[in-house]
Amino acid sequence: MHSRVPMVTVLALMALMPLFSGAVDIRQLRQLTAKHNVTCVLVFGDSSVDPGNNNRLPTTVKGNFPPYGKDFFDRRPTGRFSNGRLATDFIAEAIGYTKIIPAFLDPNLKPTDLLHGVSFASAASGYDDLTANLSQVLPVSKQLEYLKHYKLHLSRLVGVKKAQNIVNNAIFLLSMGTNDFLQNYYLEPNRPKQFNVEQYQNFLASRMFEDIKEMNRLGATRVVVVGVPPLGCMPLVRTLAGQNTCVESYNQVAWSLNAKIKEKLAILKKTIGIKDAYVDCYGVIQNAINTPKKFGLVETSKGCCGSGTIEYGDTCKGMTTCADPSKYAFWDAVHPTEKMYRILADEAIASLDGALIG
Incomplete structure (x- = not known):
């Protein structure tokens, strides 16, 4: 999916809270991050966390046109595949640095923006580099290459020592995995010939494992991984399956992949001593779908754009939207x-607390 992913990313801290119980004490959060020298947030992944890098790429996977951005600042489409901000934007605001995390490839990026964190994410990407290559977007290997460029720019701005300190104390966030199945494995012939579903899940978890080891080599000490959402609950998947309810076979694939991701994170913690946190995007979204009133939601089976059943990306372009x-x-x-x-950000704040900066 063009990062189709409802995914989400999420982690983070809700700034405009208190939406529900477990509301975030922003002042306390900022004191905590300051105490533990958290410097910024560096983001890797797919459309769940891409604020507009794809705008600069020769790909059709873009969201830089209305009605995307309908509720963003100045009602401006930025390339974010949503009506407003992403969870990662709320993290940055809650920590107190900036209201948005910009795209590293944004031509309007200012040198000082580098101090507050950037996103290298690319819609339609995944843990499998082939997933990104199918849509001519940035695979994780390229996102990591841009991290090296980021470090160089940062060194020129503040000096090598301070730049390394910023990276060492940053929160690295990864959010992807949806497209590996929905845009690659289930649509393209190559991977199914090489792997059955469980083998492919193992392959993806192993790729994530190696990506985090490379991040650690480049300076990462704190990593947050956002789990894959319940794929079968996405309106598009329901529509294609001809179901009004979530497609359980797709949900099971996501659940199993998440279990393997958590196993790999446990190994990383033991072997390289990295601080890590896992965000249960699957559980949060499923909970919102099963008990929408608890979260102030009314419609969880279809999207706001167009018919809400099949439109996303280009097919959402210029479409009418729901009123609220x-x-x-x-x-x-x-x-x-x-x-x-x-909601994802609010519910996931415990992942940032304690495990990562406590």
């Missing part, structure tokens, strides 16, 4: 609304 996106879990047939990203 804050009542919807999905903005288009695959991506969450800003409200859902807030």
Whole structure:
């Protein structure tokens, strides 16, 4: 999926809270991050965390046109596949650095923006480099190459020693995995010939494992991994399956992949001593779908754009939208609304606390 992913990413801290119980004490959070020298957030992944890098790429996977951005600042489409901000934007605001995390490839990026964190993510990417190559977007290997460029730019700005300190104390966030199945394994012939589903899950978890080891080599000490969402609950998947309810076979694939991801994170913690946190995107989204009133939601089975059943990306372009996106879990047939990203962020704050900076 063009990162189709409702995924989400999420982690983070809700800034505009208190939406529900477990509301975030922003002042306390900022004191905690300051005490533990958290410097910024560096983001890797797919459309769940891409704020517009794909705008600069020769790909059709873009979201830099209306109605995307309908509820963003100045109602401006930026390339984010949502009506407003992403969970990672809320993290940055909650920590107190900036209201958005910009795209590293944004031509308007200012040198000082580098101090507050950037996103290298690319919609339609995945743990498998082939997934990104199919859509001519940035694979994780290229995102990591841009991390090296980021470090060089940062060194010129503040000096090598301070630049390394910023990277060492940053939160590295990874959010991807949806496209590996929905845009690659289930649509393309190559991977199914090489792997059965479980083998492919093992392959993806191993790729994540190696990516985090490379991040650690480049200076990462704190890593947050966002789990894969319940794929079968996405409006597009439901529509294609002809079901009004979530498609359990797809959900099982996501659940199993998440279990393997958590196993790899445990190994990383033991072997290289990295601080890590796992965000249960699957559980949070499933909970919102099963008990929408608890989260102030009304519609969880279709998106806000167009019919809400098949439109996303180009097919959402220029479409009419629902009157109140804050009542919807999905903005288009695959991506969450800003409200859902807030819910994910709010519910996931415990992942940042304690395990990562406590």
